[in-house]
Amino acid sequence: MKKIITLTASLLFCSSVLAGGVVIVHPSNNANLDNKSISKIFLGKSKKFPDGSDATPLNLDSGDTSKEFIKEILGKSESQMKAYWSKLLFTGKGQAPESLASDAEIIARVSSNPNMIGYVSDGANIDGVKVVSKF
């Protein structure tokens, strides 16, 4: 019994840690995207992909994948991001990327628009999009 509890606890632990995901773009997007350029787009510092085409980022609603993306790619915590965007939003200098509720919605938008960039959780069906980074 003790072993089962230990096993369950470790599975729970793993599932909360392994909430990684992938950053996706339209298959026709050939921009050379590293994590630094992805970060600039998601922080609103750059409105274009490195090849000069327009970039529109899409966020995934708050959750483990979103938290992991913010931590690993943007190097911040959820609270820091909230403060960052609040400062811009309430002083007329910008607003956070549009946020969608599910992996499927992100994939549908990215697969139909070459200017979109988003991120989805590891297990999502990523047919019709191209993976440019993992976290």
Added chain:
Amino acid sequence: MEQLKKCKVALLIAGVCCSAPSIADVKFNGFASIKGGLTFDDPKDRNSNGNFDAEEVILDGLYDKDLSFKPESLFALQVSSDLGEGLSVTAQLYAEGRNDFDLEARWAYLSYDITDEWRVNVGRMVLPMFYKSESEKIGYTVIGNRLPRSVYDDFNFSVVEGVRLNNSTELGDWSINSSFGYYSWEGDWEAFDSLYNTKFDKILSVSTEFNYDWLTLFAGGFITEADFSELDNAVLFDGPTGINNAAASFGVSADETARLRDTVGLSGDGEYYYLGAAVDYNDWLFTAEYADYGIKDSGNSFSEVYYVMAGKRINEYTILYTYESFDQPIDYSSLNDFTPAAQAIGKNVVDALFDKKFKTQTLSLRYDFHSSAAFKIDVFRTKLGDFSDNYNGASFGIDLVF
């Protein structure tokens, strides 16, 4: 006047909603702070000229030994609508306890994206007086419970009307955000327990911020024509203890009296500058800001203010230490060319106006207990002027955004 302001706000909201293509395009966001504070010591009224109040300096006259939750609690609701093709309209309605929660529009502007890099805002905005002035009231974006009072002193001319160009540019790994504005302000200025109509015309403002990942360098300032003629005339010139009466009784000539009025009157060319740096590296935090401001050729001498803060973020907690200093030394140099009698009168005016000096140390703890809310507590110690007494106090609260 207050009713008129409220009507304007209501019309503005109606305008935002009606001009939107559909209700779905109208966004609502907001922020709020519930804050309390108190002092542990009875501030004493004492100064070399008996003119400033310790309580006023330490907690901006907001708190005393009885715990109060009203002065710094506030609520703000922002309504914005994207009208398409780069045009948007935004209104931020704001109510603060210190003003009995009267609703006012802190921001109300039209915005147009000229290009990806240039945006123009027209309307009512907060003047970027210092680095954090525009976001001063958004408590959630402030690490501690309060910004250093030496710099962020809730200036009454902080909300202005005008036009602003915002620019955001990339330069290698640096991102550069700048704003260039032309504004004006008119309002009531409280002095000696009365209100006087005051104008800041031709406010020309520049602010810029260079950001490289963990490092931010910032600087800015503005110049303005400050018109305090109502206050000058009523108090400094024509009042019973004003310059005109004193000059007449001391036999100062009419010409010199006029020159003295120009020299010590509060009206003149205002100059406000700031610069500093901020670091956020591996959860270590550091910010330093220095500002120098005042009105040239006036009895109001320039103020030199600065703060240095250092802290560490540990998971949901942040601990921060702040040292700040405010110094507004008396400066008689503008009176050098006057006769001894006129000089004596001028010095009396300068002495009576300002001579403020304090240093405060603050220890802050922040706990991000929710992704949209933080609890904070500040304990502080202020040393006033050249006196040895310390004044201690605390403030705490919850800041949230929605």
